Amino acid sequence: DQQVKQNSPSLSVQEGRISILNCDYTNSMFDYFLWYKKYPAEGPTFLISISSIKDKNEDGRFTVFLNKSAKHLSLHIVPSQPGDSAVYFCAASGSNTGNQFYFGTGTSLTVIP
Amino acid sequence: ETGVTQSPTHLIKTRGQQVTLRCSSQSGHNTVSWYQQALGQGPQFIFQYYREEENGRGNFPPRFSGLQFPNYSSELNVNALELDDSALYLCASSRSNRALQSSHTFGSGTRLTVV
Numbered sequence: 001d002q003q004v005k006q007n008s009p010s011l012s013v014q015e016g017r018i019s020i021l022n023c024d025y026t027n028s029m030f031d032y033f034l035w036y037k038k039y040p041a042e043g044p045t046f047l048i049s050i051s052s053i054k055d056k057n058e059d060g061r062f063t064v065f066l067n068k069s070a071k072h073l074s075l076h077i078v079p080s081q082p083g084d085s086a087v088y089f090c091a092a093s094g095s096n097t098g099n100q101f102y103f104g105t106g107t108s109l110t111v112i113p
Numbered sequence: 114e115t116g117v118t119q120s121p122t123h124l125i126k127t128r129g130q131q132v133t134l135r136c137s138s139q140s141g142h143n144t145v146s147w148y149q150q151a152l153g154q155g156p157q158f159i160f161q162y163y164r165e166e167e168n169g170r171g172n173f174p175p176r177f178s179g180l181q182f183p184n185y186s187s188e189l190n191v192n193a194l195e196l197d198d199s200a201l202y203l204c205a206s207s208r209s210n211r212a213l214q215s216s217h218t219f220g221s222g223t224r225l226t227v228v
Contacts, residue, residue: 041221043219043220046217046218098169099146099169100161100169102158104155
């Protein structure tokens with residue numbers, strides 16, 4: 001079963017505007033969440049993380065928001081740049097999930113110049 | 114600081130054959146995890162190696178096995194290949210064997226095609 005879901009396979013945004021990528025999870029024991037970015041022919045690259053004791057974490061243009069009651073997190077990119085065009089994966093882990101990350105299916109972001 | 118390197122980059126095998134994929138971890142990282150990414154899907158955890166022992170396993174059959182060497186590099190072996198094993202295999206290294214404490218550094222992957 002898919003414990004981490006990204007329901008939008010793709011997203012297109014104009015350069016300079018905000019990109020919002022969404023992720024939902026089902027396992028209430030998840031308490032650590034990450035976003036990865038993947039370019040074609042490359043492995044995923046770590047972008048930003050958040051633990052369940054926070055509801056927001058910011059790093060430059062990237063901000064992750066966590067809503068534990070809704071089991072939802074989102075990644076905001078402001079302002080969006082053409083170089084941000086990639087596939088974005090959210091991932092989650094928890095104290096009872098062993099040492100693995102559970103990944104969503106990804107959202108392909110296209111930033112239009 | 115060298116990143117995670119995987120070899121080979123592409124591989125074509127016949128159903129029923131065996132395959133070995135290799136991974137060198139990033140300098141300073143002692144833990145290696147392997148993931149399978151099927152087309153249109155996110156990476157799925159196969160297993161993790163820490164201190165040369167399997168340290169967690171996902172929902173994959175025993176014909177998926179691995180090794181970790183004293184220099185922290187790792188191999189993924191798949192026996193009796195099936196068509197559904199066709200996927201991108203990603204190796205990831207980390208400083209900690211605990212997912213709560215670290216992020217993964219991924220290699221570029223090995224694209225395996227089973228025909």
